[in-house]
Amino acid sequence: MTAARGELIAIEGVTKRYLTSSGPVEALHDVSLSVGEGDFCTLIGPSGCGKSTLLGMLGGLVAPDEGRLLVDGQPVTTPDPRRVATVFQDAGLFPWRTALQNVEFGLELQGVPAARRRRTASELLGPLGLSGFAEKYPRELSGGMKQRVAIGRALAIDAKILLMDEPFGALDEQTRVLMGEWLLDIWRRTLKTVIFVTHSLHEALFLSTRVAVMTARPGRIKSMLELSMEYPRSMESPEMAALRAKLWSEIREESLRAMR
Amino acid sequence: MRVLWLRLGLLAALLAVWEVAGRAANPLLAVPPSAVLPALRDLLLLRSYPELPASLWLTLREIGAAYMLAVAAGLGCGFMLGMHRLVGRVWGPMLAALYAVPAVVWYPSLMLFFGLEAASKIAFGFLLGFFPITLAVLAGVRQVNPQLVTVAHAYGAGAVTVFRRVMLPSMLFTLVGGLRTGLALCVIGVIVGEILGSKAGIGTLINHAYGLLRTADYVALVLVTLVLVVGSDVLASLLERRAQRWTE
Amino acid sequence: MQVRVLQLVTVLAALVSWEVVARAGWVDPLFVPAPSAVARALLRIGGTAFAGLGDTLGKTAVAYALSVTLGVSAGVVVGSVRLLRDVMSPYVIALYGIPKILVLPWIVLLLGYGTTPAVVYGALHGLFPIMVLVMGAVRDVDRTLVTVARSFGATTWQLYWKVLLPAIVPSVLAGMRLGIMFCLLGVLVVEMFAGVRGMGYVMGSLANGFQAPELFAATGLVSAASIAIVLALDHLNDKLSHWRG
Ligand SMILES: Nc1ncnc2c1ncn2[C@@H]1O[C@H](COP(=O)(O)OP(=O)(O)O)[C@@H](O)[C@H]1O
Numbered sequence: 221m222t223a224a225r226g227e228l229i230a231i232e233g234v235t236k237r238y239l240t241s242s243g244p245v246e247a248l249h250d251v252s253l254s255v256g257e258g259d260f261c262t263l264i265g266p267s268g269c270g271k272s273t274l275l276g277m278l279g280g281l282v283a284p285d286e287g288r289l290l291v292d293g294q295p296v297t298t299p300d301p302r303r304v305a306t307v308f309q310d311a312g313l314f315p316w317r318t319a320l321q322n323v324e325f326g327l328e329l330q331g332v333p334a335a336r337r338r339r340t341a342s343e344l345l346g347p348l349g350l351s352g353f354a355e356k357y358p359r360e361l362s363g364g365m366k367q368r369v370a371i372g373r374a375l376a377i378d379a380k381i382l383l384m385d386e387p388f389g390a391l392d393e394q395t396r397v398l399m400g401e402w403l404l405d406i407w408r409r410t411l412k413t414v415i416f417v418t419h420s421l422h423e424a425l426f427l428s429t430r431v432a433v434m435t436a437r438p439g440r441i442k443s444m445l446e447l448s449m450e451y452p453r454s455m456e457s458p459e460m461a462a463l464r465a466k467l468w469s470e471i472r473e474e475s476l477r478a479m480r
Numbered sequence: 481m482r483v484l485w486l487r488l489g490l491l492a493a494l495l496a497v498w499e500v501a502g503r504a505a506n507p508l509l510a511v512p513p514s515a516v517l518p519a520l521r522d523l524l525l526l527r528s529y530p531e532l533p534a535s536l537w538l539t540l541r542e543i544g545a546a547y548m549l550a551v552a553a554g555l556g557c558g559f560m561l562g563m564h565r566l567v568g569r570v571w572g573p574m575l576a577a578l579y580a581v582p583a584v585v586w587y588p589s590l591m592l593f594f595g596l597e598a599a600s601k602i603a604f605g606f607l608l609g610f611f612p613i614t615l616a617v618l619a620g621v622r623q624v625n626p627q628l629v630t631v632a633h634a635y636g637a638g639a640v641t642v643f644r645r646v647m648l649p650s651m652l653f654t655l656v657g658g659l660r661t662g663l664a665l666c667v668i669g670v671i672v673g674e675i676l677g678s679k680a681g682i683g684t685l686i687n688h689a690y691g692l693l694r695t696a697d698y699v700a701l702v703l704v705t706l707v708l709v710v711g712s713d714v715l716a717s718l719l720e721r722r723a724q725r726w727t728e
Numbered sequence: 729m730q731v732r733v734l735q736l737v738t739v740l741a742a743l744v745s746w747e748v749v750a751r752a753g754w755v756d757p758l759f760v761p762a763p764s765a766v767a768r769a770l771l772r773i774g775g776t777a778f779a780g781l782g783d784t785l786g787k788t789a790v791a792y793a794l795s796v797t798l799g800v801s802a803g804v805v806v807g808s809v810r811l812l813r814d815v816m817s818p819y820v821i822a823l824y825g826i827p828k829i830l831v832l833p834w835i836v837l838l839l840g841y842g843t844t845p846a847v848v849y850g851a852l853h854g855l856f857p858i859m860v861l862v863m864g865a866v867r868d869v870d871r872t873l874v875t876v877a878r879s880f881g882a883t884t885w886q887l888y889w890k891v892l893l894p895a896i897v898p899s900v901l902a903g904m905r906l907g908i909m910f911c912l913l914g915v916l917v918v919e920m921f922a923g924v925r926g927m928g929y930v931m932g933s934l935a936n937g938f939q940a941p942e943l944f945a946a947t948g949l950v951s952a953a954s955i956a957i958v959l960a961l962d963h964l965n966d967k968l969s970h971w972r973g
């Protein structure tokens with residue numbers, strides 16, 4: 221396990237309500253969570269429990285109604301790409317940009333000179349497994365490749381924190397497993413702090429240092445699971461099977477409540 | 481709600497600007513709304529142009545004739561091009577290329593051919609309405625999933641049944657859209673034709689008022705024509721909605 | 729390939745049968761001249777016709793530049809500001825739909841005969857189709873892309889330049905294709921209605937003078953020119969929208 225070195229993200233008593241045509245909906249209720257530097261923290265919970273909302277707040281895209289969010293001790297108010305980078309569920313690649321140009325996007329916004337950002341992006345393509353695909357447009361890439369470009373785009377700006385909202389949700393099972401292994405490798409090399417949303421128990425147990433289970437809406441942190449096993453983890457060990465059963469029973473309970 | 485008020489406010493503001501500017505400007509060039517209203521009253525009471533009903537009736541008949549021809553020819557050509565693959569592939573692009581030619585190009589020839597009477601307006605309205613209808617039928621036929629047709633045939637459906645139960649429902653939306661556009665263009669075609677040269681019809685009245693610098697009458701006539709234009713489109717959109725309900 | 733050949737055959741067959749019909753005297757040559765007569769007429773009026781075409785295309789170019797500039801910028805502004813869009817779009821769509829010819833007499837009254845009314849009316853004609861298309865395209869830009877750009881710290885300026893504008897390029901091109909047809913149409917209408925020069929005026933005079941062969945030649949010339957322009961725009965479109973696949 222990568223040892224956590226002090227608190228990086230503090231979420232303090234955050235509540236969020238949305239005004240909809242059928243009245244206010246409370247998406248999150250009094251959520252508090254602290255994430256240490258270098259953590260791989262996974263959020264898991266039923267659909268609609270506010271996971272994306274929470275990530276949106278950390279990314280500065282959504283403002284909380286109550287409570288506050290601190291990164292490095294400073295409150296989050298607007299998107300700050302120097303500290304936080306986000307990967308969205310449906311890759312969100314710009315279809316008129318090549319893979320390489322998509323990876324460059326954040327640097328371009330920051331005004332990094334063309335030659336330098338091109339070099340940075342090109343160097344990333346290797347580890348992304350996209351070496352031969354620099355000049356391809358998104359429509360020419362497979363789902364897994366698109367998602368890796370989106371991750372590359374987030375890595376390129378070299379923010380300490382990586383927010384990932386169901387990044388592999390749209391991929392088939394086999395690709396997902398491989399992408400998980402690949403992401404683990406990237407994370408261990410770059411030492412990012414990751415907040416990761418997934419519905420997959422496998423991904424949560426395979427990747428995370430901590431797993432936060434959320435309740436059905438309004439979302440709260442129901443329980444916290446600390447995982448201290450070495451990487452790469454064997455998913456067949458009895459210890460893992462026990463953890464999996466425990467996690468599943470908690471999620472099952474909330475998912476059932478969400479369905480009602 | 482707020483949007484609605486803002487829309488009305490914008491309209492009111494435009495009318496106010498028009499009123500102020502119209503009063504300041506040369507009365508031959510611009511008339512304020514307050515001067516249009518009496519002109520409109522005189523027009524509707526048949527004081528200024530007693531021939532208004534006859535003119536409108538002529539224009540309507542021209543539109544009707546043009547539209548009927550356009551629908552008949554458009555459906556015929558569209559289905560012919562759509563049903564025969566080769567014919568469609570050869571003539572479809574040629575038709576689309578002709579559609580890229582601004583239609584007024586043909587109008588002088590039509591005037592030469594049909595004279596200044598109703599026939600040239602009908603021909604021009606027809607020409608404008610024909611293309612969108614044909615192209616809509618063509619697009620509609622191509623939308624039909626050939627597998628559905630195959631399945632229907634496999635279940636023993638005859639050509640008529642396949643057409644009614646499979647093809648028509650899947651292409652109806654596009655088809656009706658084309659019929660609506662076609663009507664709008666027929667209306668425009670007839671009006672353009674009348675204004676570019678005619679002896680009778682609403683366009684003639686407009687030209688007359690403009691030629692004599694009776695600007696208030698001109699604006700009033702334009703408003704009456706707009707009612708005709710909008711009315712025909714409302715009618716078409718009602719039919720469109722009916723057709724949509726029918727497919728569901 | 730086969731299609732091309734058949735298209736050529738169609739055109740040739742049409743020309744030949746037309747020639748035969750005209751020569752056999754089944755139609756009045758005063759109204760329907762034979763293609764060969766039209767070709768000869770083209771040689772006869774070549775100078776006048778090309779001068780008229782040049783004049784028309786010049787006015788169209790100015791009108792087109794105006795309507796593309798105004799249409800795209802107004803479409804982007806109105807399309808991207810929610811309130812503006814909600815308030816304005818019914819008006820814009822209505823203005824797109826009504827026959828512009830109704831204001832033509834007034835424009836001529838205001839601006840007189842000649843080049844200016846043609847340019848103004850042509851621009852007016854081209855403006856609305858472009859604006860309607862661009863407005864719709866801006867409204868339909870994938871929200872995810874905007875969110876992504878914001879999360880990477882895009883300024884408002886960058887949102888427009890790096891997301892909105894590239895995203896609407898295909899619609900702008902489609903609007904430009906429609907727009908050129910509308911502009912040319914508008915210019916020709918004014919030339920026919922109140923022209924002193926230009927192809928519309930030439931064709932109108934030929935029609936009034938019952939010079940059918942010359943009129944057909946002039947009509948063919950304008951048609952060919954507009955088809956060529958649209959095909960060129962299509963080519964440009966293919967080049968600029970390659971990422972759409
Ligand atoms: N912009 C919004 N407007 C209104 N309701 C929203 C909005 N965004 C999210 N919600 C609602 O808030 C709840 C939480 O949404 P979300 O954060 O997307 O959940 P999750 O990502 O866990 O599935 C859902 O019920 C959703 O419908």
Ligand SMILES: [Mg+2]
Nearest residue numbers: 271272273385
């Ligand atoms: Mg979500």
